[in-house]
Amino acid sequence: MLDASARELDPYQAGCPTRRILDLIGGRWTVLIVGALGEGTARFSELLRRVDGISQKMLTQTLRSMERDGLVIRTVTAEVPVKVEYTLSEAGRTLTEPLRALERWSIEHFSGVAASRSEYESRIAG
Amino acid sequence: MLDASARELDPYQAGCPTRRILDLIGGRWTVLIVGALGEGTARFSELLRRVDGISQKMLTQTLRSMERDGLVIRTVTAEVPVKVEYTLSEAGRTLTEPLRALERWSIEHFSGVAASRSEYESRIAG
DNA sequence: CAGCATCCCTGTAGATACTG
DNA sequence: CAGTATCTACAGGGATGCTG
Numbered sequence: 001m002l003d004a005s006a007r008e009l010d011p012y013q014a015g016c017p018t019r020r021i022l023d024l025i026g027g028r029w030t031v032l033i034v035g036a037l038g039e040g041t042a043r044f045s046e047l048l049r050r051v052d053g054i055s056q057k058m059l060t061q062t063l064r065s066m067e068r069d070g071l072v073i074r075t076v077t078a079e080v081p082v083k084v085e086y087t088l089s090e091a092g093r094t095l096t097e098p099l100r101a102l103e104r105w106s107i108e109h110f111s112g113v114a115a116s117r118s119e120y121e122s123r124i125a126g
Numbered sequence: 127m128l129d130a131s132a133r134e135l136d137p138y139q140a141g142c143p144t145r146r147i148l149d150l151i152g153g154r155w156t157v158l159i160v161g162a163l164g165e166g167t168a169r170f171s172e173l174l175r176r177v178d179g180i181s182q183k184m185l186t187q188t189l190r191s192m193e194r195d196g197l198v199i200r201t202v203t204a205e206v207p208v209k210v211e212y213t214l215s216e217a218g219r220t221l222t223e224p225l226r227a228l229e230r231w232s233i234e235h236f237s238g239v240a241a242s243r244s245e246y247e248s249r250i251a252g
Numbered sequence: 253c254a255g256c257a258t259c260c261c262t263g264t265a266g267a268t269a270c271t272g
Numbered sequence: 273c274a275g276t277a278t279c280t281a282c283a284g285g286g287a288t289g290c291t292g
Contacts, residue, residue, distance in 0.1 A: 011158060081274080
């Protein structure tokens with residue numbers, strides 16, 4: 001649903017604030033974290049395992065900015081040891097579909113892109 | 127269409143080569159350039175105007191990597207002065223829909239994200 | 253017109269070590 | 273368990289000046 005101000009927004013204009021949001025998506029971990037949370041709530045350590053290769057630092061940092069942006073809800077349960085659960089907010093859930101589409105695109109077009117890359121390299125080198 | 131190798135690809139695995147492709151999308155200009163080329167062929171200088179705020183350097187650089195990855199076709203016409211046209215390849219066109227979805231998402235959810243951010247800031251500060 | 257080359261600054265991200 | 277803190281390295285990206 002577009003509110004009044006949304007109609008004025010144009011990402012092709014330099015000053016447009018939506019560019020800061022495109023940046024959000026640009027952070028290369030966001031796509032994977034949203035995907036990992038698509039199946040439901042997860043704890044910090046679970047995410048660390050699901051998103052293979054992410055460091056603690058980047059997971060914390062990315063989750064913080066996602067929380068700040070209202071994409072993710074963080075719930076702390078005061079047990080010992082502490083339990084922290086992350087889940088997608090309503091807004092976050094609306095991101096899963098577009099991001100899954102990108103994920104699918106990456107998988108489907110990987111071999112074509114790889115072929116194009118090596119062909120390009122040899123064309124330059126040769 | 128998934129070929130045999132595609133079935134093995136899982137972006138949630140650290141070594142997965144599709145992560146390099148997600149990076150491609152991460153470059154924050156790619157989204158806007160694909161969008162700008164969605165309406166058809168454009169010359170270098172046209173793109174420079176359409177994608178407001180991009181520098182010559184970044185436009186060149188991003189177009190090169192998109193060409194290398196087979197998303198964009200570059201056509202040089204030997205006139206004086208030179209004419210260089212860019213157009214989306216078949217693969218590039220398949221990206222327009224998913225990326226437009228993200229663009230729409232940014233526009234539609236901007237105000238919500240902005241609100242969440244300021245609310246978060248004041249919660250921290252307070 | 254459509255670039256390439258260069259300098260330089262900053263943010264992103266990894267590694268590592270420590271704590272409530 | 274779920275972080276925080278610090279140090280460091282490198283790539284992303286802007287500004288400027290030059291060229292086929």
